[in-house]
Amino acid sequence: MAQNSSRKLGKVFCDSIHGHVELHPLLVKIIDTPQFQRLRNIKQLGGGYLVYPGASHNRFEHSIGVAYLAGELAKTLQNNQPELKINERDILCVQIAGLCHDLGHGPFSHLFDQMFMPQACGNADWTHEMASLEMFEYLVRVNKLHQVMKKEYGLNIKDDQEDEEDDQEDEEDDQEDEEDDLVFIKELILGEPLNASSADWPYEGRKLEKSFLYDIVSNKQNGIDVDKFDYFARDCHHTGIKNNFDHMRYFKFARVIEVETDPKNQIKRKHICSRDKEVWNLYDLFHTRLLLHRRVCHHKVTTNVQIMIKDALLKANKHSKIKGTGGAVFTLSDAKKDMEAYTKLTDEVTEIILHSSKKGMKEAKEILERIKRRNLYKLVGEAKIEQLKIIPNEKIIKLKENLKDCLTDEDFEGIENETLMVVIMDPFLHCVIHCSLRHHAESVTESPPQKKRRLDKKIPKENIMSLKSRLERVLTVDDFDGIRNESLEVVVRQKQDKTISKEKIESLRQELADDLSDEEFEKIKNGSLAVMVMKKKDMEMLKKIESQRPQLAKVFEKLRTGSVEEKIENLKEDLKNILPEKDDNDCFEVVPITYSYGKGKKDPIKYTYFYKKDDPERGFTISRNKLSNFLPEDFLEQTFRVYWKTDDKKHTEEAKQKFKTWCKRTGSEEIDILVDNDLDPSQPPQDEATTSA
The missing domain is CATH 3.30.70 (Alpha-Beta Plaits)
Incomplete structure (x- = not known):
């Protein structure tokens, strides 16, 4: 490649986190553009700077840090595993992607795309990654870097107008001819394929053999990537929070291994793996993320200030005039349609509003002045959102012990902890689920006579008749034929303290008007909910019942979700x-x-691959029950x-x-x-x- 002859154009940056870092001359050319320089005026933590005085860092230095770490990780893999055939173009591409991955952030970073934009234009599909991709394309075009990348620095870039000429001059092998470095960089920035595809390998920038390169900047597999390495270290440094994760140690143990990501379909991918002993260092990484979100990003005052800034931007939106391409004028929310206009959007927008003399800006100015005087909105309260939780292993084991009396040894061996799940519903509905368990009846019928006698004692005949009368309204005769006395014992019920509001009961009464009489409905007792434990395959039959009885399906859904939105x-x-x-x-x-x-809800370590010191060619995942009982279920x-x-x-x-x-x-x-x-x-x-x- 030609970049070695242009080394004098490179720069050494003194970074507060990584020390003295040297960046490739092409990266310097990108940095020295108006589109990249705007990141100097976009705070990394948005409104967090108005809470943490030290959080004055911007997207500019974060982007430089990510570019540096992307190159360091790629070079480490190149040196440690020459067989991967990582070339200089690969390294340069991941560095460019790391440098440009946040080009699309608007004023106050995530405040703009997560709070302002959804309310301003209702466009929930728009993301800063999409804007980063557009801004990168705009940057390359207006600064005429397309040919610079291609001619001066040897990147493979498909150009329809010059394909024939380039094909004659290009002496690289066929595989590299097929690679499009510009497409590769865009895929890394976006974090997904540019074009939707059902192919086993949907990416176009690099072939399957180099799938691990997509883990470096934005790792969709488990979230372990250099973007987080930098912003965790940088955010912690500027807010005074201790960062226990050491990304340099991670680099030492990083190794690319081909792993079977989908054993059922025999799909294999090359992923960046870590030593098995590093699992707790990686948990430190994710715990640092949690700490930053809890103590900084979602700090009660940070959220408060960001709501106020968002409200000010909403009030000022239609009164803002931002000039774009050809003199076209855009509002704050419409600036995303034109990258020339979007380039002018930074945190300075609040100062423009504060010093505006427009009458339409009055309400927006008043909100921003309240922030200046520290007359913030008032926090009324905070409450937890209830979540249905999977039964802990200890409870499942105990429930399985109870099931032993009802199932043969052969049947019992087929029940695994992972295949049990929890469904919450009221007593008047739990009988419906019994039909989904009728396949157990035959196995129980074949049980020893003494087990049958115990079951007969446990479930009185009058209870069976009572259940049958209630089932007649929701099940067919054929369904009844499959239900045996013994099958009812397979379901283990527990009481939970729950409160069903009067409004909810009335709602259920209306939905079930055709299925239950008033007398039957009165059997619902406030606070009596049953926990059903069943195998996953039973859920298929439950879904079938729900599809046949739409009114019951609505009730099941409400009882499962807890109607948080309602x-x-x-x-x-x-x-x-x-x-x-x-x-x-x-x-x-x-x-x-x-x-x-x-x-x-998931543990990211479940999606992380490890290797052993004595077997570095085999990647595997680590089950949580082999690590610690202190890890949460949810x-x-x-x-x-x-x-x-x-x-x-x-x-x-x-x-x-x-x-x-x-x-x-x-x-x-x-x-x-x-x-x-x-x-x-x-x-x-x-x-x-x-x-x-």
Whole structure:
């Protein structure tokens, strides 16, 4: 490649996290463009800087850090495993992708794409990754870097106008001819294929043999990538949080291994794996993510400030005029349609609003001035969102012991902990599920006579007749033929303390009007819910029943989800009544908060491959039960907060009271709210009598 002769054009940057880092001259050319320089004016943590005074770092230095780490990881793999055939073009491409992966961030980073844009234009599909891709294409085009990449630095870039000439001059092998480096960079930035494809390998920039290169910048498999390595270290450094994850140690043990990602279909991929002993270092990585989200990104005051900035941008949106290509004018939310206009969007937009003399900017200015005076919205309260949880292994083992009396040894061996699941429903519905378990009846019938006698004693005949009378309304005669006395014992029931509101019961009554009489419905007892344990294959029959009885399907769905959305809508209705003459957005904000390790409820380590020192060619996953009992069953926690916006103590107190009443009515667990000096590290301690939530 030609870049060695241009080494004098490279630069050494002194970075606060990585020290002195040297970047390739092509990266320097990209950095020295208006499109990249705008990142100097976009805070990495958005409104977090207004809470943590040290969080003054920007997307600019983060992007440089990611580019550096991407190159270091690629070079480490190249040196340690020459058989991977990582070439200089591969390394340069991942560096460019790392440098440009955040080009599309708007003002205040995620505040713009996650809070402002959905409300401004209802475009939930738009992401900053999509904007990064467009901005990268725009940067290359307006700065005429296309030919620079190709001619000066030897990147393979398909150009229809010059394909014939390039094919004659190109002396590289056929495989490299087929690779399009520009497409590869775009795929790395977007984090997914550019074109939807059902092919086994949907990417076009690199072949399957180099699939591991897609793990470096944005790892969709498990979230272990250099983007996180940099922002964890950088965010922790600037907020005073200790980072226990050492990315340099990860580099030492990183190794590419071909693993079977889908054993059923025999699909294999090359992934970056780590030594088995490094599993706890990786848990430190994910725990650092959780800490940053809990203490910084979703800090109560950070969220508060970001809501206020978002509201100011919404108020100013239609009054903003941003010039784009050909003199076209765009609003804040429409600027994404034109990259020339979007280039002008940075955090400075709030200063423009504050100093604007336009009448239409008055409301937006007032909100921003409240932030300046620290007259923030008031936190009304926070509550946990209930989640259905999988039964812990200990309980499952105990339930399996109970099942031993009902099943033969052969049947029992077929029941695995992983195949058991929990379904919650009311007593009047649990009988429907018995038909899905009737396949157990035959095996139980073949059980020894003494087991049958015990079963007969456990389930009185009158109970069977009672169940049968209730089943007649929802099952066919054929279904009844499959139900035996013995099969009922297969289901293990437990009581749970749950509260069903009157409104919910009335809703269920209306939905089941055709299936249950008033007398039958009165059998529903508030607080009596049964936990059913069944095998996954039984769920197929349950789905069949639901499809045949749509009204029951609705009830099942409500009972499984807990109707969180319905509860929150009820809360919003209560809050609307405080100031009915005002628009909801001017009075309050209900904000969902999610904490996880990056894979929802799942453990990301489950999707991480490891190798042993004495067998470095075999990649494998590590089961959580082989690690520690201290690991959680569920890696997701969800809450929601309510912020009151009007600067009125009377209405704020009324909102707090309605929130507390709602929590009691719905059985939601309220989270204690700390006083202001505990919430806001940027403010000095205040006397308790003068603080407010």
